[in-house]
Amino acid sequence: MFALTGKKRSRVRQPDAAGLVEAESGRVLPRPLRRIVRFAVSLAVGRVPIPRHAGTVAAVSFLAATGFYGMSLGGHTQDFAQSTTTAAGFAIDDVKVSGARETSEIDILEQLGLDGTTSLVALDIEEARQKLAKLPWVEHVSVRKVYPGTIEITLKERTAFAIWQHGNDLSLIEKNGSVIAPLxxxxxSALPLFVGRDAEAAAADFDKQFDNWPEIKARVRAYVRVAGRRWDLRLDNGVIVMLPEMNVPRAMEQLFRLQAEQGVLERDIAAVDLRLEDRTTIRLTEGALERRKVVLDQRTKELKKVTDRS
Structure with missing residues (x-):
């Protein structure tokens, strides 16, 4: 057999119209770039047909894009979307509120800024929820869109536990002492009244102690915080009960016993002082003091007469 030997001839591919392909030993553009360049060359030499009105469409698209970009820079995108979607029939025309006992619908509408032309599409649900959460009575709120023009708002409101008087101001408070709103x-008016600095923070715990003495608790018109340390009770007949700083149940048991045995709270007294464990002090009213003074003077005169006769 004869071995045929020889050099393999190098084939050279002629460059195409775009001049994209060189010799096999040269560099070749990536495929995506080759397609782009080929299309550009074909477009330049007239091989690609251009549809009618393509220039008009391109010009309108360019102007629209420029307009949207300008609105974005100027912060008018929301206004444009609002007016466009409102004109298309998505204006908010119904607001359904549930769970509102103390929160008025007028306050809700004002907080959301609804004016009859607000678009449901353009309404930001999270922003609306945050605005409504700032209303005094609102503890939790959810907002839902119902197309084409309805908003459903569900509220969970805070619960008033008592009235707190601080200075000349009266406020409604929760059990944890948080202020809800001015009274x-x-x-x-049927809620218990707590008076004084820091009274709102200790109100719930102190009020709970009186559950064992419902008859006396029903007569309390105000719980007054004294120097941030102890309490006074203002009863419905004006009597003041002065409680100790510590061991309030012991003092209340003493008061309950005095009332049961002697009806002390029905007498003409101004105050009952229970601050000391070993004694109870009762202060009379001014009228009772005058009457007592008259009685004592009369008794003194009678004793003097008896002494003189002797």
Missing amino acids: RDNKF
Whole structure:
């Protein structure tokens, strides 16, 4: 057999119209770039047909993009979306509120800024929820869109536990002492009244201690915090009960016994001092003091007469 030997001839590919391909030993553009360049060359030499009105469409698209970019820079995108979607029939025309006992619908509408032309599409649900959460009585709120033009708002409101008087101001408070809102009317007049600095923070724990003496608790009109350390009770007949700083149950048991055995709270007294464990002091009213003084003077005169006769 004869061995055929020889050099393999190098084949050279002629460059195409775009001049994209060189010799096999040269560099070749990546495939995506080759397609782009080929399309650009074909477009330049007239091989690609251009649809009618393509220039008009391109110009309108360019102007629209420029307009949207300008609105974005100027902060008018929201206004544009609002007016466009409102005109398309998505204006908010119904607001359904549930769970509102103390929060008025007027306050809700004002907080959301609804004016009859607000678009449901453009409404930011999270922003609306945050605004409503700032209302005094609102503890939790959810907001839901119902197309084409309804908002559903569900509220969970805070619960008023008592009235707190600080200075000349009256406020409604929760059990944890948080202030809900100023007291505006007599709707909550049946709630217990706590008076003084720091009284709101200790109100719930102190009030709970009186559950064992419901008869006396029903007669309390105000719990007054004294020097941030102890309490006075203001009863419905004006009597002041002065409680100790410590061991309030012991003092209340003493008061309950005095009331049961002697009806002390029905007498013409100004105050009952229970601050000391070994004694109870009762202070009479001014009228009772005058009457007592008259009685004592009369008794003194009678004793003097008896002494003189002797």
